[in-house]
Amino acid sequence: KGEFYSSVDSMQDLAQVEQELLNATRSYLETQQQQLDFYRRYVEQIKREHEWATAQLKLDEYLGHPLHAFRLIKRLVQDWDAIIFEPILTNKPREDFRQFIEILTRDLGYPDQSELQGVIKGLARLQRVYNLTTTDLADGIINDLHYDSELEWRECYEIGVQLFDLGEYQRSLEWLQAAYELLRNAIAENNDKIQYLSDIREYAAMANFELGNPKRAGRLLNQILDPEPTHSAQQTRKYFENREPGKNIAEKNPSWFANYTRLCQGKRLPEESSGSPLKCYLDGKRHAYFTLAPLQVEPVHLDPDINVYHGMLNSKQIYSIFVEADKEEMVRSAVSGEGGKRTVRDLRVSQQTWLNYESPVMKSVSRIIQFVSGFDMAGAEYMQVANYGVGGQYEPHPDYFEVNLPENFKGDRISTSMFYLSDVEEGGYTVFTNLNVFLPPVKGAMVMWHNLHRSLDVDVRTLHAGCPVIVGSKRIGNIWMHSGYQEFRRPCNLTSDSYKSLAYRDSV
Numbered sequence: 459k460g461e462f463y464s465s466v467d468s469m470q471d472l473a474q475v476e477q478e479l480l481n482a483t484r485s486y487l488e489t490q491q492q493q494l495d496f497y498r499r500y501v502e503q504i505k506r507e508h509e510w511a512t513a514q515l516k517l518d519e520y521l522g523h524p525l526h527a528f529r530l531i532k533r534l535v536q537d538w539d540a541i542i543f544e545p546i547l548t549n550k551p552r553e554d555f556r557q558f559i560e561i562l563t564r565d566l567g568y569p570d571q572s573e574l575q576g577v578i579k580g581l582a583r584l585q586r587v588y589n590l591t592t593t594d595l596a597d598g599i600i601n602d603l604h605y606d607s608e609l610e611w612r613e614c615y616e617i618g619v620q621l622f623d624l625g626e627y628q629r630s631l632e633w634l635q636a637a638y639e640l641l642r643n644a645i646a647e648n649n650d651k652i653q654y655l656s657d658i659r660e661y662a663a664m665a666n667f668e669l670g671n672p673k674r675a676g677r678l679l680n681q682i683l684d685p686e687p688t689h690s691a692q693q694t695r696k697y698f699e700n701r702e703p704g705k706n707i708a709e710k711n712p713s714w715f716a717n718y719t720r721l722c723q724g725k726r727l728p729e730e731s732s733g734s735p736l737k738c739y740l741d742g743k744r745h746a747y748f749t750l751a752p753l754q755v756e757p758v759h760l761d762p763d764i765n766v767y768h769g770m771l772n773s774k775q776i777y778s779i780f781v782e783a784d785k786e787e788m789v790r791s792a793v794s795g796e797g798g799k800r801t802v803r804d805l806r807v808s809q810q811t812w813l814n815y816e817s818p819v820m821k822s823v824s825r826i827i828q829f830v831s832g833f834d835m836a837g838a839e840y841m842q843v844a845n846y847g848v849g850g851q852y853e854p855h856p857d858y859f860e861v862n863l864p865e866n867f868k869g870d871r872i873s874t875s876m877f878y879l880s881d882v883e884e885g886g887y888t889v890f891t892n893l894n895v896f897l898p899p900v901k902g903a904m905v906m907w908h909n910l911h912r913s914l915d916v917d918v919r920t921l922h923a924g925c926p927v928i929v930g931s932k933r934i935g936n937i938w939m940h941s942g943y944q945e946f947r948r949p950c951n952l953t954s955d956s957y958k959s960l961a962y963r964d965s966v
């Protein structure tokens with residue numbers, strides 16, 4: 459079983475796991491309770507018999523009676539063993555419970571430590587891209603919207619600890635601070651949690667040390683050790699004494715980062731608008747297929763041209779696509795790494811599968827692509843259906859290969875047609891970092907652009923990204939068309955027009 463946090467769909471399996479755990483644990487507790495009641499009744503009964511015996515006669519007189527002697531010996535030889543020892547020591551309900559858990563987690567899967575890291579990295583990514591403050595997030599507030607879920611001090615503490623382990627010391631400190639405040643409020647009501655303050659302080663000390671604040675780190679340790687000199691924070695103090703504190707170097711963001719975050723937040727630069735204002739129009743001429751239901755075209759950029767075609771798939775068709783995708787296994791998305799190798803990295807957090815064009819719904823998809831793009835489907839890769847988890851994203855990248863072209867196709871990816879298969883409650887925009895364009899996902903719409911110039915050189919300006927999903931489940935379907943089959947469809951231009959995008963080279 460694969461990973462859970464990288465897609466909302468697979469998170470649903472986990473919800474089922476927990477539901478099963480809940481049911482199994484409740485019935486286990488009930489069975490155990492009945493067993494305990496049974497033991498207790500037996501013990502009470504024997505106790506009464508002892509009391510009765512001692513109340514009546516002297517014990518030796520009582521045991522001198524043959525039936526009494528028989529009863530005591532029978533109890534010790536048989537009853538204690540059958541009624542108490544055996545069932546308590548074998549504990550069948552516990553054994554059944556253990557087996558059930560084993561089978562359940564084998565069949566449905568179970569998350570491990572790396573999943574916890576993954577989801578916490580996702581939270582930190584949302585904070586970074588959308589400027590969400592730690593206190594707001596802990597209070598369940600995202601972009602001024604109040605979601606009905608607040609974190610407890612333990613949860614904030616766990617996030618702080620994990621971020622520390624990931625080396626995100628500044629962010630870690632914020633979460634530890636939030637945990638500290640929440641715990642202090644809790645202690646005001648109930649004093650028995652006071653020792654946990656020291657745990658938080660110790661981590662805060664370590665984060666401060668790594669951030670180049672050894673003095674503050676030392677003060678925090680003193681707060682722990684002055685009242686309690688034997689606390690394990692002594693070890694941490696020794697550790698600091700033998701080590702250079704970290705240096706507070708501000709993390710250097712990649713060159714695209716500022717544009718990425720701005721556009722992900724739905725902010726355009728006004729001065730950089732793409733010439734004449736772009737208006738939506740209806741196109742009934744492109745193909746006879748669209749005469750009765752003209753294409754609703756929303757041009758979003760002119761050179762290179764990016765168009766959104768609305769209402770290309772209805773809910774029923776989208777549902778059928780999911781049915782097809784469900785037959786395949788979704789896997790964590792990889793990206794092309796060094797030397798064309800596929801690797802799983804945080805720059806792309808989603809799960810995906812590939813669909814051919816044989817099912818009825820995929821035949822319609824194929825027709826749509828053909829009619830809108832004018833391209834020959836011989837050059838089309840299968841449709842890649844992807845599902846992002848919360849915090850899931852795809853950092854800026856081009857869709858063309860340029861080098862290490864796949865061998866099973868002729869030419870590079872001349873165009874991208876991307877269907878939005880869901881709406882997204884918050885976040886998850888598609889952005890073109892060099893073109894000042896952001897697109898909120900609209901279910902049923904398709905966005906299309908060319909990744910290559912007419913000269914078939916790569917168009918660097920098409921660098922784009924899928925922003926982190928804040929709330930919701932984002933699903934898309936990508937179809938990439940290769941240039942080798944389109945000689946008659948998009949005649950290439952012998953004079954190179956790639957000078958247009960040369961200036962953007964560095965941003966890739």
Ligand SMILES: O=C(O)CCC(=O)C(=O)O
Pocket residue numbers: 852857886887888889922923924925934936
């Ligand atoms: O998720 C998005 O909006 C963009 C996805 C994308 O660029 C890709 O899958 O190549």
Ligand SMILES: [Fe+2]
Pocket residue numbers: 855856857922
């Ligand atoms: Fe892409």
